[in-house]
Amino acid sequence: MNVTTQGRRAIEYHYPDEHTVIRCILPPEDERDRHPDESLLKTTYRYNTAGELTEVILPGDETLTFSRDEAGREVLRHSNRGFACEQGWNAASQLVTQRAGFFPEETTWGGLLPSLVREYRYDSAGNVSAVTSREDYGRETRREYRLDRNGHVTAVTASGTGLGYGEGDESYGYDSCGYLKAQSAGRHRISEETDQYAGGHRLKQAGNTQYDYDAAGRMVSRTKHRDGYRPETERFRWDSRDQLTGYCSAQGEQWEYRHDASGRRTEKRCDRKKIRFTYLWDGDSIAEIREYRDDELYSVRHQVFNGFELISQQFSRVRQPHPSVAPQWVTRTNHAVSDPTGRPLMLFNSEGKTVWRPGQTSLWGLALSLPADTDDPDPRGELDAEADPGLLYAGQWRDGESGLCYNRFRYYEPETGMYLVSDPLGLLGGEQTYRYVPNPLGWIDQYGLAGCPRALARAMKRANRNLAKSAGYMNRAWYKFKGSAAHHIVAWDDPRALGARKILEKYGIHIDSAENGIFLKHVDPNSLQPGSYHRVIHTNKYYADVEARLADAAKANGKQGVLDELDAIRDDLLFNRLIY
Template identity: 25%
Template sequence: MESFRFDPAGNLLDNAPAPDGHQNDSLLGNLLSQYAGRHYRYDSRGNLVEKRVNGSLTRLEWDSHSRLSRLIAPDGQRTDYHYDPLGRRIAKISQGQATLYGWDGDVLAFETRDEEAVHYLFEPDSFVPLAQVHTDAIRGVKVPAWSQHHPYDPDKDPLRQPAPEPEAPKAVYYYHTDHLGTPQALTDEQGLLALEMDYQAWGQAREVIADAAGKAGIRNPFRFQGQYHDDESGLHYNRHRYYDPEIGRFISRDPIGLKGGYNLFAYAPNTIEWVDPFGLTKLRETDPKARSLSNVQTRCWYLREESKIGYQIDCTKPIKQQARQAARLRNEARIRARLLMADREKAIALHQSDPNLTFKELMALKENKKGLTGKDAYQDIVDSASKSRQSVNKALLEGVDCDKVLEGI
């Protein structure tokens, strides 16, 4: 059995007291400096640059967009990472061996190295894997350097030539996942077990590989939704960031800032009902699919989530902690609702015109608009967390039965 301690911001705390006997109950700036014998150091932008374990040092380097560009292992092995203009990782080079990645939107479509490629199939509009298809390695096509002296000729453009007939796959393996889409096993075309996965609470995995599959080099790189495991570091590439399953958090700040939540490094409250496939903001797996709801459906869904806030607040805590919890829950509901909106222009406009407020900003607002401070302001935050603006409800929902609108959602 595993047990964990957290501070009010959701940071994982070390169960063991420090050498001086003091046991920390919060993290300054949400930066984890040590946990379970591991020590961490960050740069001024909040990117992890050093990890020290039992005297062994791992160093990390970042580019100007806060993307991991190089990792130097304790033995000196260097791994370089490369990204496309959309921030998707397209190559990893380690010990002279390159792995190239191809994408279908935000979903990994294939990876190729040496003499083999692996293509990945997913459930529609989802990060839940269905199968991996093994083929010969994907070869690049050389394209001439068209110029004024070497004008473009469509008849000589290799990209316009008929594609060769695809070869039959070498092998196909099928995924079996849990309720969150986390891989639990792979079976071959005969239904025989090729690989089985066992996870700790925050995603550290142990693979049990059948002899035949091991000889064939079968592996499963996927972990929680949207995560790809890197053998050289133990980190999980999570589209926009990297996640460390040893400490259950990201190793750099959230690129969307407070729109992703108060804690810029947090993954999720738990890994039983939450996922974060983009590395930006957590979602309940029971939520509707992203970008699937009309504006009216979104508002009704938000009101339903808002009505639950009062029951989720821990009334045994001091009123200030209750206020912080209420503000966090309301912000999270707003973030999730805007991710569900099919009308992306409207969702973006809402982010810009009505952004989430930090707790400090919320307290200032209570004082400036209502003259409330201290306990009175805390209580008002708790009371108003589940009371949305009636003007918005009237404009969108007049004559609307939200129970009917949300049937099946």
């Protein structure tokens, strides 16, 4: 047994065998007398020999089972009470179809009764080029994406009966460093401006909004100007570790934030509203959120993730359906369906009925509203407001008070696609230190550190599974442990890797192929992943060394020489030989 303590809370981990992990969350000791019917949150995870999730048993004995094809791709996820999600893949292991809803145990007409059907199309470079979504009541929406040569989305064309108020076509422009310089989405317009960014790529002006920073490059104020109105200024307060400790709205509403020794946010509160939220972490994912109103426990939100993807949520609070009935602790279990990047698309109850869908947002997460005479969100968004998991992109929790999204290490602003502080990794996390990711349709940044393409991780997992099947063993470098991230040996976009990329292109080796990948430790110091840290190898020496070694190998033995040298570099990283 392993116990992780966080303040007054603890999570227990039990390992009955090599393929099973049991996570137990106990209520705080000082609240057990006041809420005696609040139960232990016991979640059981089961994995196969390749480390892939095969079963989750939730508190209340509801079971989710995951079925996979020979390549290890999830093709069916279903509960023992009716919910199911089918997924289809193409030969390149790209998700092409999703069908989610009710799966009856006995039926004469057969199969899944979907409330959600999604279809994905890709271009020759592997980027998402179109998504068609069909939902309940015949609503259908189709979005087509146009990309530039750098893989940035420049236009979104939307059509269909499912479009809500404020939705429609979108357009985006980028500067030479990949930062947004112009955008049009719904009522939100930012025209191209030559002085939009200050030194260090700090955003200083976006439309009618002005941004100010302190000497450490942290955003300290955001001022919105509207014709005929006084400027509205919001203020941000930071500590010496670049952690947000305070926020003051334009109306003077104060919010305070606390963090643990690992830098994870453990509490946020507003004394004026008498609201407080506490967070319990499972590694780098939030396992439980407790909400207090007037110093009394109001609700508990228990979330279960597979990596960065939300798979299930249990929301509990005291309910009294009738004055003649005693109040009791009631729990509702919902299951999530996410897009290829882990962004939640819908939540379903145990029987496969839709209970929540997100409000309409732009490509970069900006909320799209009703016509100009109202600020209310699209009413199609929340069927059950309490079911809202509070997530935008993978690893991002929305803060309603500020409109920002909290990552593990930073805060993201959907209006501009930017972080409020520079990358904690500095240039080791990439040259665009304030940018989110190059393309949110295919990239994720669940920690707020460095973006990661999902295609590379899938390719390595598939290659390892094929290796195990054909040879009876697996490559340690392609095995993903908790706390690790997919790393390109030859970087996909850094200009310092241009020469090495040309060598791969010459011999037809795809940048996202398993041959060009390795899983490395990312942020978790307790990760069992062997080898170097993902965050320390982006150095001039590393890029120069990789290019020189590949060039020599190509000269000596062509494509096979390049493949052999990629394998040798992978071993150097795996066994922490300093080539960086």
